[in-house]
């Protein structure tokens with residue numbers, strides 16, 4: 152899979168003319184264009200550049216523009232890490248998670264913590280993308296979560312519609328009747344969320360423009376706005392869809408990763424206690440928790456990600472006939488690579504279905520990473536948020552164990568039937584019992 156996904160020809164998402172036309176039709180039907188035009192100045196580079204040529208960085212061909220947008224992302228990360236900004240945002244999000252769990256987590260009937268973890272991840276994303284740190288109760292923040300829910304509710308059907316657009320004649324694709332039939336499916340949730348979520352991003356763009364300093368980008372959106380001055384591919388739709396893509400990529404993935412970990416820890420109280428003690432000891436060495444002082448914790452975190460990956464790859468599209476190891480991948484075919492299969496293969500991991508907490512500890516007691524745990528995918532189109540997610544996961548998880556004892560009241564490790572995510576079933580109920588007095592979080 153690594154060899155295939157390292158090839159440019161296999162590292163594309165949807166790029167056909169018809170798939171683009173389907174998007175444009177949907178935007179026209181929603182009267183979408185008036186939103187950016189009513190909020191942004193007529194001379195704004197995003198308006199001058201028009202719609203753009205793809206639905207954001209997570210879409211389209213693997214070309215120079217895509218590569219550039221990934222480089223911009225990584226440069227922004229480095230800059231914010233250099234200024235300690237990322238650490239600040241992640242820590243404040245972790246504290247907010249704890250405050251919510253302090254309030255709700257000890258409920259005698261237990262809670263499903265996914266929304267709380269998702270809030271934490273969304274807040275890191277909004278900090279990275281816009282420099283905004285939300286209070287989780289902020290109505291604007293709640294709205295973002297609703298838009299994300301709308302996208303996910305219709306995403307599978309929307310992808311199917313795009314696939315069909317490559318098959319049906321263009322006159323069918325564009326007919327009102329055909330599109331009305333699709334509106335009877337969950338596609339409508341997706342289509343309704345698009346103008347709402349984009350509208351929110353355009354409002355932010357309008358505000359951020361007022362204080363933009365081209366020589367000093369403050370966040371990821373700033374870098375896009377500055378690049379749009381000279382890069383015509385940053386149209387208003389492409390820019391907003393890129394920002395939304397990172398909210399979508401970051402939210403359910405991290406929330407479910409944290410939820411699987413909470414379930415594992417609840418079911419293995421001995422492991423939970425050992426992690427707690429390791430963190431306590433590491434904290435006594437240095438108030439800033441150092442990863443190198445937490446080998447067992449890191450091994451548990453990695454093992455939980457290996458055992459319960461939250462997703463396989465997104466669809467890769469083949470742009471030219473490509474031969475790998477004697478197999479031909481024909482042009483325009485669509486490929487889904489199973490990361491789960493790699494991580495559950497006995498050739499790669501002994502007893503792969505078993506939770507082995509110290510699987511990644513060597514004979515000297517040191518943590519050893521294993522690249523075969525590849526939940527962020529491999530190759531040219533791998534997860535752009537990998538390093539951010541790994542950092543978030545470590546801080547969220549250690550803050551959680553430091554402050555709460557986790558118990559499971561209901562549910563099990565069964566997987567919900569879901570088209571592209573591997574998520575726990577809906578009936579889980581966990582209890583988070585505070586280890587400290589209320590309002591006395593240990594990270595403070």
Ligand code: HEM
Pocket residue numbers: 156164208209210276396397398400401402404405408461462463464465466467526527528529531532533534535536537539540
């Ligand atoms: C535990 C957390 C996460 C997991 C397991 C995960 C996993 C993945 C996977 C499997 C892909 C598809 C790769 C492929 O098709 O080959 C992907 C793509 C992507 N992820 Fe993540 N992700 C996580 C967190 C994040 C975060 C925090 C962000 C952003 C802040 C993010 C943004 C994206 C984007 C934008 C893409 C599309 C990249 C492209 O098409 O070039 N993800 N992720």
